[in-house]
Amino acid sequence: MVDWFSVLTDYGIDVPNTNQFIIHCPFHEDGRQSCSINLDKGVWICFAGCGQGSLKYFIYKYTGKPWKELDTELEEKTWELDLSLFEDEIKVEDLEDKPVKEPENLKDIPTNHWIYKRGFSRDSIVQWGCKSNNYDDFLMPVENTQDEILGWINRRRAAIPKYLFSYGFAKSHSLFGINQIYSAETLFVVEGALDCMWLRQNGYSAVAVLGASISPTQMDLISSLHPDEVVLALDNDDAGRKGIEKATIDMSERFMLSYLKLPKKYKDVQEIQDIKVLHKVITNNKTIF
Secondary structure, X not given: OOOHHHHHHHOOOOOOOOOXXXXXXXXXXXXXXXXXXXXXXXXEEEOOOOEEEEHHXXXXXXXXXXXXXXXXXXXXXXXOOOHHHOOOOOOHHHOOOOOXXXXXXXXXXXXXXXXXXXXXXXXXXXXXXXXEOOOOOEEEEEEOOOOOEEEEEEEOOOOOOOEEEOOOOOHHHOOEOHHHOOOOOEEEEEOOHHHHHHHHXXXXXXXXXXXXXXXXXXXXXXXXXXXXXXXXXXXOOHHHHHHHHHHHHHHOOOOOEEEEOOOOOOOOHHHOOOHHHHHHHHHHOEEEO
């Protein structure tokens, strides 16, 4: 069994000498501890979305050293290595059939909550089953087509990173908003949950992939909705543009595909607060591949 406490300490990671704990994630500016480590299992996960996997992968990501060099250093330390721990990612099947842990201190959204300043209506908040907590964060359940909760998204009010995801939630195997689809003649695919909620509130069918890339499983889920047209409306940044480029290669043979070109001043569709402008952008800025 690897002495992961000594390994992490030698690499400059400040960790307590306990089996499982949460620390500030070293891969982003972390105002509130969001990186969970289990020394017994030799795994880690960042609830903000930086990654997850074996602790060997954690060290590789932290140091940037080549795998062979890292293997050599570990061997030189003469620890008995448990090679079964060295998986690059936690397998999705290892997380299946495990109950979703409900976030602590859930409560209904108060009438003076900051989320309303972003244009969301009370009816919309109730429809999506959103909650708040003691930090005044905004929490959104991710559900499947059977209305079963797969995980939670925490949009934090005043902390870095802005988003946290519940443990065990496999983003690439779900579509936020798929349980809210009633007609998918034209289906908008966006990055963020708030983007999805905003389009839905304003009369458009949408799902969120919770990132800039669309996984094969998510493509299958989109296909299950039988849309006549899929509109890629990813964020207006480098990651979003690269996501659109990749999606055109992966999806163009499966769907009638187009993309939404946002005006430069908007990063995403939720930033378009003027509803008339939103409708105009959607009407005039769609490009068919």
